[in-house]
Each structure stands twice: as structure tokens, then as C-alpha cells.
Amino acid sequence: MSNAKxxxxxxxxxxxxxxxxxxxxxxxxxxxxxxxTASRMFKALGDPVRLRLFSAVAxxxxxxxxxxxxxxxxxxxPTVSHHLKKLKEAGLLTSERRGTWVYYRVEPSVLAAMxxxxxxxxxx
Amino acid sequence: MSNAKxxxxxxxxxxxxxxxxxxxxxxxxxxxxxxxTASRMFKALGDPVRLRLFSAVAxxxxxxxxxxxxxxxxxxxPTVSHHLKKLKEAGLLTSERRGTWVYYRVEPSVLAAMxxxxxxxxxx
Numbered sequence: 412m413s414n415a416k417x418x419x420x421x422x423x424x425x426x427x428x429x430x431x432x433x434x435x436x437x438x439x440x441x442x443x444x445x446x447x448t449a450s451r452m453f454k455a456l457g458d459p460v461r462l463r464l465f466s467a468v469a470x471x472x473x474x475x476x477x478x479x480x481x482x483x484x485x486x487x488x489p490t491v492s493h494h495l496k497k498l499k500e501a502g503l504l505t506s507e508r509r510g511t512w513v514y515y516r517v518e519p520s521v522l523a524a525m526x527x528x529x530x531x532x533x534x535x
Numbered sequence: 536m537s538n539a540k541x542x543x544x545x546x547x548x549x550x551x552x553x554x555x556x557x558x559x560x561x562x563x564x565x566x567x568x569x570x571x572t573a574s575r576m577f578k579a580l581g582d583p584v585r586l587r588l589f590s591a592v593a594x595x596x597x598x599x600x601x602x603x604x605x606x607x608x609x610x611x612x613p614t615v616s617h618h619l620k621k622l623k624e625a626g627l628l629t630s631e632r633r634g635t636w637v638y639y640r641v642e643p644s645v646l647a648a649m650x651x652x653x654x655x656x657x658x659x
Contacts, residue, residue: 456581459567
């Protein structure tokens with residue numbers, strides 16, 4: 412009943428610190444603050460184009476991609492850039508400029524924490 | 536590299552059929568159709584009040600709750616009802632009327648599928 416497990420989600424908006432956030436959804440009602448943090452990430456994935464782009468970065472060779480690598484999702488490069496920035500603001504991607512291009516990478520701890528948030532208890 | 540695993544997500548909008556949907560995000564770029572289905576569910580959880588309500592239902596005794604059980608999230612009963620309906624439309628909750636009240640229950644296969652969508656490869 413009380414195998415409470417505190418997950419960690421990277422703080423949104425690109426902060427480097429790691430903040431504890433959010434038990435599995437099946438454990439107890441989230442606090443308003445927890446829901447604020449977690450809903451921001453779900454919202455970022457709540458757009459079909461953004462979700463496709465996120466999967467494109469997540470599945471790209473080496474685990475990172477620049478706008479130059481993503482050309483097959485049916486939207487223009489400026490639109491791709493816009494969505495990647497939104498994903499970064501939500502804490503789902505990190506970025507690094509190298510030469511002409513900004514390379515985006517999935518923040519694995521956030522993805523893992525979101526996954527665990529959705530985990531059902533083993534014996535439910 | 537190709538331990539492809541097809542997940543199943545209940546079709547949204549309360550359909551009873553189960554439709555295959557969506558590999559882990561890290562596996563390949565989602566198709567437009569897959570992204571459409573999955574983003575609808577993420578979007579439904581992308582609102583802080585809705586996410587709290589979802590966690591209230593998911594964590595309630597017996598795995599189900601009616602509006603009458605949920606009074607501590609700081610919004611009115613009509614607002615609670617509105618959000619629960621949205622969650623149902625997104626395929627995240629199922630409902631059953633019993634007497635005066637409609638009881639909502641988390642659709643476990645959807646929650647599990649969303650969780651797996653976010654799963655990172657073991658050796659990444």
C-alpha cells in the first residue's frame with residue numbers, strides 16, 4: 412500500500428538541477444505542484460507533429476539529431492525548429508550547438524520518470 | 536536493434552475494439568497516424584487539473600471513483616465532471632452508471648501502453 416517511490420524529473424525550462432517529482436499515478440492524488448510539473452511534459456507531447464519529431468530525435472542514430480537530420484515529417488524546417496524548442500522548454504530535450512547546427516538529445520531521466528509515472532502496480 | 540514490440544492502445548473515444556499502436560518512442564519515427572492516436576492521450580494529461588483528477592481516480596480505493604468521491608482538488612463538481620468526460624473521450628477512463636452516479640475507472644491497457652511508449656531501451 413505504501414511502497415512510495417519518489418521519482419525524479421529534471422526541472423523544466425532547461426534547468427540543470429534535478430527535482431523530485433511525482434509518485435506513480437495509481438498511488439495517490441498528485442499535489443497541485445506535482446501536477447503542474449508533470450502536465451507540462453505531457454502537454455508538450457500532446458501535439459501530433461511534436462510527438463513525431465520527438466520520436467525522430469529519440470530514435471535517431473546516436474540518440475541525437477539536428478533540424479538538418481529531420482526532413483520527413485511533412486513540415487518546414489522553421490516549424491521543426493519551433494517544435495524542438497518547445498520540447499526543450501518542457502525539459503524533454505537538451506540541446507548543444509556545434510558549428511552551424513543545434514543538436515537535440517532526449518533527456519533520458521525525464522522519459523524514464525514519465526514512464527514510471529504511468530506504471531501500474533504489479534499486482535493490480 | 537529490431538526488438539520491435541507492437542503495443543496496443545484502446546481506440547480513443549470509447550470504442551471497444553483494441554487497435555495496435557505505437558512502438559517505443561526511441562525505436563523509430565512514429566507515423567502520422569500513430570502520432571495522432573498517442574498525442575490525444577498525452578494531450579488529455581497535459582492539463583494540471585485533469586492530471587490530478589486522473590491520479591485521484593487511478594489511486595482511489597477499488598480503482599474507480601465517481602464525482603462524489605472527488606472533492607479535494609479545488610474545482611467545482613461540474614468542472615470535475617467535464618474533465619472526467621474529456622479523459623474518457625481520450626480513451627484513458629471508462630465509465631459505468633450505477634444509480635445516481637457515473638463511476639470512472641482507469642483503462643489499464645492504455646496506461647500500460649503509454650508507459651511502454653516512454654520506455655527506454657535497457658542498454659541505452
